Amino acid sequence: MPELNRILYVEDDDDIRQVSQLALEDVGGYEVMLCESGQQALDSVASFNPDLILLDVMMPDMDGIETFHRLQDQGALDGVPVILMTAKVHPEEMARYREMGVVDVIPKPFDPMTVSEEIARIWERYHD
Amino acid sequence: MTDSSSDSQVNSKLNKLRSAYRSRLNEELERISEQAQEAHTHDDRGEALAKLRHRLHKLAGSAGTFGFHQLGNHARYLEQQVQRWINQSEPVKPQELEQLNKELSDLARHLGSDEAMSSAVGVESTEQSADSNSPAIALIERDSILADYIAHQLESFGFRVQSYQDPHELLNNDQGGMDLLLLDHRAGASEVAATPTDHWKALLREVACPVIFMGGHEDFQVRLEAVRAGAEGYFVKPLNIPNVAAKITRSIRKRRQGEERVLIIDDDVDLLAYLDTVLTHAGMTVETLQDPSHLLDRTSSFQPELVLLDLHMPEVSGDELAAMLRQFEKWNNLPILYLTQEQDQQERAHALMRGGDDFINKPVGEEFLIKTCRNRVRRLRDMQQAIALDGLTGLLRHANIKDALETELQGAARSGNPLSVVMLDIDHFKHVNDTYGHALGDVVISTVGTLLTQHFRRSDRLGRYGGEEFVAVLPNCDANAAERLVNRLREAFAEIKFVDRETSFSCSLSAGIADTRNFPGLMGEQLLELADAALYTSKQNGRNCVSVAPAQ
Known part of the structure; x- marks a missing residue:
């Protein structure tokens, strides 16, 4: 299994970006790039070259789903799993996301002390 | 991931972020009510509602991360409510917006109880954790010798007891985390004289936990007062402490029985989301199912205490599903309610014969839905306990x-x-x-x-x-x-x-x-x-x- 090092997180909420830095860098020990909009993610994904992407769903202008499709069109998602960060989803909704190619959903609010472990578990399952 | 030395660093950073977040919250709550106000007055109500929903969505997604769980849950509930208004074709009624305003003001109340909760949770070692799990009793008794005696005896039963002279002293102290209040009904007698019932009602609303009264003598009037004030028990002095302790244990156990588990099957995704939100917000554990063919699997894995079945679904009807569940001995006593608009008496009678217990009529009122579900589960639990538990001790037979x-x-x-x-x-x-x-x-x-x-x-x-x-x-x-x-x-x-x-x-x-x-x-x-x-x-x-x- 390849090692998980670099995580790109697209999130428009300032508070969540700040606490994610702590949760992913300090607690999880990952290298993290935080983007505040889908556009910023499209611009910087190639240079950062992430192993995994976290996407907030409800964002103004370009939402998480559109960001997902445009990243896909850019070819930025080949071998790069995407996790959606959103409210609790129904099984039916989850099935639709899976069909799109989303690997998993982490429900918000997340616990900053354990979210890295959750990501690591999803990463393991993805490479199983 | 981290070793323990850096744990404290992470914690202190997290605390800093948390207090920064907290300091912005009041302003954010204000903006949310302004936004709701705008939905009241604005010509383009749709746009105002969309903005309001977005703010609530952000709050719901972030508050829990910073430890404000109740605030976050309530925000999620309000977000879904606004979402429904956005989805529906008919305009929102003024009284609905009125109601929303009231519920928005509850956000501040939830914030308050989140804070009380976090200050009540101290640093605890594993050795102490058993003690901090033991129920906390507040005792109001003016006779200090008697108070010491009661406290000491209750502590032998494993309760933590905090004594107060009168209700004021209790209210002036932080009462977060109190599980039960035991008080002499003559405490604070001066106020009692005028309108006793109102006085107690106000106090009990404030403490928001079960209350047991103690009294000097057997008196119908005092017992009635206790009932009207919402007390769960009344004991005459001299107290029989083991009986009091048993009553306290039962009261607290009832409270701590845990969330009701409800499974809902309906082909209407929006209705599912609505029912899920309302019941989850009321403190129940909910699972929803759109595809009835998974009914048996899900009932086995989730172990619901109540099933809500849509009566009319395209491929299979609710009464057929009820009949299917009843084929299993183990689900014979599982409460099943039909969700329906069906008014035809014959149809309804037929559905009951197939195994459902009752109906919840669509459109579903929140209050009625919550009370009905809670009541059904409570009855089921009482019945199961009566069968499984020894009457004298409340332990398993x-x-x-x-x-x-x-x-x-x-x-x-x-x-x-x-x-x-x-x-x-x-x-x-x-x-x-x-x-x-x-x-x-x-x-x-x-x-x-x-x-x-x-x-x-x-x-x-x-x-x-x-x-x-x-x-x-x-x-x-x-x-x-x-x-x-x-x-x-x-x-x-x-x-x-x-x-x-x-x-x-x-x-x-x-x-x-x-x-x-x-x-x-x-x-x-x-x-x-x-x-x-x-x-x-x-x-x-x-x-x-x-x-x-x-x-x-």
């Missing part, structure tokens, strides 16, 4: 504790964790019965029941095995830990004074423990025999002590 032991043994075998079986017996119980009568003997037995419930974890299984004999099954607990726990219980029991007219007396108990790690592969029956043999050793050694079955 003989057959049920043996079943519970087998179940826990399987769990322990899977996990590889230790498990201890404890057998306890009241010393010289026949002498108590012969000297003080059976009524007082029953009080002694129920006292052991209360003590067991207080001293052990909720995951432990406790039963009344025979007349004065008890069994405790302690998963994840080796003989050493079990011995410590049981000794603590033994000492507490010896402290309790039973009152018989002019005299008082105390009792003791003996116990035997068998640890599965010393006897790998044995069945429940054999472990019980080993624990019983160890109990016999305790009796031989002079009683009032604990023995562990030696490894063979």
